[in-house]
Amino acid sequence: MxxxxxxxxxxxxxxxxxxxxxxxxxxxxxxxxxxxxxxxxxxxxxxxxxxxxxxxxxxxxxxxxxxxxxxxxxxxxxxxxxxxxxxxxxxxxxxxxxxxxxxxxxxxxxxxxxxxxxxxxxxxxxxxxxxxxxxxxxxxxxxxxxxxxxxxxxxxxxxxxxxxxxxxxxxxxxxxxxxxxxxxxxxxxxxxxxxxxxxxxxxxxxxxxxxxxxxxxxxxxxxxxxxxFVAEFLGYENFVPTADAQLTVRPEHLQVSLGSAETSDGLSLPGRVTDLAYRGVDVLVTLSADAPGTSEPVRLVADLRATTAPDLRIGDEVTVAAGPAHLVTLPA
Structure with a gap:
């Protein structure tokens, strides 16, 4: 009962x-x-x-x-x-x-x-x-x-x-x-x-x-x-439009690497660093990325471990990636 x-x-x-x-x-x-x-x-x-x-x-x-x-x-x-x-x-x-x-x-x-x-x-x-x-x-x-x-x-x-x-x-x-x-x-x-x-x-x-x-x-x-709504309320900050849906990924699951890089699966987008915030244990990186489903740049946030983060500067061209296990597909 x-x-x-x-x-x-x-x-x-x-x-x-x-x-x-x-x-x-x-x-x-x-x-x-x-x-x-x-x-x-x-x-x-x-x-x-x-x-x-x-x-x-x-x-x-x-x-x-x-x-x-x-x-x-x-x-x-x-x-x-x-x-x-x-x-x-x-x-x-x-x-x-x-x-x-x-x-x-x-x-x-x-x-x-x-x-x-x-x-x-x-x-x-x-x-x-x-x-x-x-x-x-x-x-x-x-x-x-x-x-x-x-x-x-x-x-x-x-x-x-x-x-x-x-x-x-x-x-x-x-x-x-x-x-x-x-x-x-x-x-x-x-x-x-x-x-x-x-x-x-x-x-x-x-x-x-x-x-x-x-x-x-x-x-x-x-x-x-x-x-x-549920995703945003639970702290998902990154939303990438696709042809028939929307992908979301948490900041701690985004990877950022300098220059261009190819990935065989998951998410991989070219982007540019627009802001950096050092917080001791981690570095919060704000990026502007080119998403395939929109003509407008998409704002993304990556939460990187300070000890392993690349040496980034505002304006750097980067690749933003996430593995398929960390991507959630939402209704369009």
């Missing part, structure tokens, strides 16, 4: 369609990310799953039961917000136990589950502290502990790492993944960060304009984007 399922679910606000008849399945015991830019419908989808928004069309199932019109408190879902939403006047332990108290969990059982949840996130020693005494990362852990303590059917995370600095974000990615793995929880994470989605997901769902563009595991989606 799936943890949750959307069947032709829509959300319309006046003349604006935020979510357009999407079908998706949230697998049991896995971490699923809803990924896309602002306004793509990912947070609206999460809010409908949580019960804060009622769909204007379609059906939402949780563990096989229809919860389309059920209020949030009937769904047994844990939710972690961008702002953490901790109660400042309560201790860490009381924050974690708040949902248990609302559910009338008896005192001894409540204490046991609070302790277990805080131990799981490594904060048992701060049970008596107030939220204002904690760092941002610690507050985030308390919010997760509170959501997990109620033993939810689903754990929903709405951009939970966006308020943390880069170092803490990396730490919390690993922490959330560990918690999910240890508990076997079904987790839905909303994010606009493709690195976050790739690192954390069992399944990723890429959205645009209220519609699902592609879904699958990171290992399925990343090397084979379904269209140009």
């Amino acid at each position: 799936s943890a949750a399922e959307f069947r032709a679910v829509s959300q319309v606000f006046g003349d604006f369609t935020a979510v357009d008849a999407i079908d998706l399945t949230i697998p049991e015991g896995k971490l699923t990310t809803l990924l896309g830019p602002s306004g793509c419908g990912k947070t609206t989808s999460l809010r409908m799953l949580a019960g804060y928004l009622r769909p204007t069309g379609g059906q939402i199932l949780i563990r096989g039961e229809d919860f389309t019109t059920a209020p949030p408190e009937k769904r047994n879902l844990g939710m972690v917000f961008q702002s953490y939403a901790l109660f400042p006047h309560m201790s860490v332990a009381d924050n974690v136990g708040y949902g248990l108290k609302l559910r009338r969990v008896p005192g001894p059982e409540r204490t046991k589950r609070i302790t277990e949840a805080l131990e799981m996130v490594g904060l048992a020693h701060l049970a008596g502290s107030r939220p204002k005494q904690l760092s941002g990362g610690q507050q985030q852990r308390v919010a997760i502990a509170r959501a997990v303590a109620i033993q939810p059917n689903l754990l929903l995370l709405d951009e939970p790492l966006s308020n943390l600095d880069a170092r803490l974000r990396l730490q919390m990615r690993a922490e959330i993944r560990r918690i999910q793995s240890e508990t076997g929880l079904s987790v839905v994470l909303v994010t606009h960060d493709q690195d976050e989605a790739l690192e954390m997901s069992d399944q990723m769902i890429v959205m645009k304009d209220g519609r699902i563009q592609q879904q699958g595991s990171p290992q399925e989606v990343f090397p084979a984007p379904a269209n140009r």
Whole structure:
């Protein structure tokens, strides 16, 4: 049985369609990310799953039961917000136990589950502290502990790492993944960060304009984007038109050599260096290349290892190449 399922679910606000008849399945015991830019419908989808928004069309199932019109408190879902939403006047332990108290969990059982949840996130020693005494990362852990303590059917995370600095974000990615793995929880994470989605997901769902563009595991989606939008969102910067399609290749898979060179297969284009950016470990080379499918020069970007990159200068005539294994063919 799936943890949750959307069947032709829509959300319309006046003349604006935020979510357009999407079908998706949230697998049991896995971490699923809803990924896309602002306004793509990912947070609206999460809010409908949580019960804060009622769909204007379609059906939402949780563990096989229809919860389309059920209020949030009937769904047994844990939710972690961008702002953490901790109660400042309560201790860490009381924050974690708040949902248990609302559910009338008896005192001894409540204490046991609070302790277990805080131990799981490594904060048992701060049970008596107030939220204002904690760092941002610690507050985030308390919010997760509170959501997990109620033993939810689903754990929903709405951009939970966006308020943390880069170092803490990396730490919390690993922490959330560990918690999910240890508990076997079904987790839905909303994010606009493709690195976050790739690192954390069992399944990723890429959205645009209220519609699902592609879904699958990171290992399925990343090397084979379904269209140009998905490719660009996942960091593909190079697009070369051909007679009936479009080729794309990532910057780290482009090779640049001085002068002209012939290759038997894959991509090989004459070009000229227009910009260089030395970044320590690598060199970012911007090029203008002559593509066979257009009369206009094509802008390409190559990310070369600094230790093996040729000695390039702006204006150099070069050959830009990529092997067939690194080329992705997109619809025209």
